[in-house]
Amino acid sequence: MTLGLLAALVLVLAIGGFILGRQRALSSAKGDLRKLHSLPGYYGQTVALFTAVPAFVLMAVWLFAQPALIETRVAKLLPGEEHLDLVMTDVRKIAEGLDLIVAQGYLSNKAISDMRADLSDIRSRMGDVGIALGSNVKPTVFEAAKSYRSLNHMGRIGMTVAVLAVALAGFASAFLRIQPEFRARNVSESFVKVLLIAASLVAIATTVGIVLSLVFETVHFFKIYPAADFFLSLTxxxxxxxxxxxxxxxxxxxxxxxxxxxxxxxxxxxxxxxxxxxxxxxxxxxxxxxxxxxxxxxxxxxxxxxxxxxxxxxxxxxxxxxxxxxxxxxxxxxxxxxxxxxxxxxxxxxxxxxxxxxxxxxxxxxxxxxxxxxxxxxxxxxxxxxxxxxxxxxxxxxxxxxxxxxxxxxxxxxxxxxxxxxxxxxxxxxxxxxxxxxxxxxxxxxxxxxxxxxxxxxxxxxxxxxxxxxxxxxxxxxxxx
Known part of the structure; x- marks a missing residue:
């Protein structure tokens, strides 16, 4: 499932949760709004928030962590490579080309998994889908690309299952709590307050991340180039x-x-x-x-x-x-x-x-x-x-x-x-x-x-x-x- 489709599905669940939560609140009060602690909309809003927000947070964390974990695992398949960053670029490019080959019907997923490092055939098929490869691609790089593609697909499936499971769990948890005495307005407003605080922390977290990335690489620079020459030289x-x-x-x-x-x-x-x-x-x-x-x-x-x-x-x-x-x-x-x-x-x-x-x-x-x-x-x-x-x-x-x-x-x-x-x-x-x-x-x-x-x-x-x-x-x- 694509990322856009997954996000749309979560939004549909959230909208459905709002409608069903509001209807459940009205039915639990038997149409008498005076029996409800909050307005019906707050009950629907609570279900929608508990459905969508945890799912989207999990999706964001997964998308951030998955590439790093996959590249760390694939890098272990490339021992002895001197320029690992450049090799990983080839790995990602080959994996992208394999995805295009499957998407355009040249080969099936099973054929890709069974394919061995026939580099001339690989370059020919990559050229058919517009992916250019250099002449120095090694068989180990191709095997690493296959592993990268496989792990990436497994990660997408895992993310889809996990996000939908969290969305449905949040939906069920909030929906079953709806009773006339349930303080939906307090819960909803507290949830929104937490979201606003989190949004306000984004700028701070971004600044901290930028500064730390600069500091770490600058420390690395000063380990191989004297700081005195950098700050005192006029050339x-x-x-x-x-x-x-x-x-x-x-x-x-x-x-x-x-x-x-x-x-x-x-x-x-x-x-x-x-x-x-x-x-x-x-x-x-x-x-x-x-x-x-x-x-x-x-x-x-x-x-x-x-x-x-x-x-x-x-x-x-x-x-x-x-x-x-x-x-x-x-x-x-x-x-x-x-x-x-x-x-x-x-x-x-x-x-x-x-x-x-x-x-x-x-x-x-x-x-x-x-x-x-x-x-x-x-x-x-x-x-x-x-x-x-x-x-x-x-x-x-x-x-x-x-x-x-x-x-x-x-x-x-x-x-x-x-x-x-x-x-x-x-x-x-x-x-x-x-x-x-x-x-x-x-x-x-x-x-x-x-x-x-x-x-x-x-x-x-x-x-x-x-x-x-x-x-x-x-x-x-x-x-x-």
Missing amino acids: WNPQFGGGSDLGIWPLIWGTLYVSLIALAVAVPIGLFAAIYLAEYASKKLRAIAKPLLEILAGIPTIVYGLFALITVGPMLRDYFAQPLGLGTSSSSVMTAGLVMGIMIIPFVSSLSDDIINAVPQSLRDGSYGLGATQSETVKQVILPAALPGIVGAILLAASRAIGETMIVVLGAGAAAKLSMNPFEAMTTVTVKIVSQLTGDTEFASPETLVAFALGLTLFVFTLILNIVALVIVRKYREQYE
């Missing part, structure tokens, strides 16, 4: 095969340089636009201008990158860099910073506009009552009151600028260097993370694992930025509260 020169110099400071400098230029463009324009739209513009103009401004946030970053590469870069080179003798390349920090600043204007303007509009009207009226002008009210009352939210908007824009990749690739280039010249090509941490993980490289090499160290460093840097912003906001709030 970034990866050489796959050995002899690399992986100093982070050129990348940190490029990230900060591009981000500062972007914020220098976005913060004044976005903040002034927000003040105008919130305090000076008419309702008609605001209704037109704000959506048009927010369109900038919906443009794909690749479009901004092409705009930087084709239009902004050559313009800056021809009208500023070459006449001033500062460079001859269209790829530069200034190009990426200007285009990125245009992209993040809506992050500042839209959020700041909403925050300024949320300032109570009584503060404005009080300021006007004391004789202040509109501009004085904006400077002395509204902006200070909205400062925490504005700082949050700027911080969000800064985080967006620090994490941008495509605009930097096309606008600023990929040269890792320390320079004050804004018309020279440079690069950022995120660009190098992508470049180090791209291509057919050995995952255990320091040139690949350095991507995780870069990611963890960027995470820590962003965390420090958030902490500093929170300290500033709290200090300001203490003065005004």
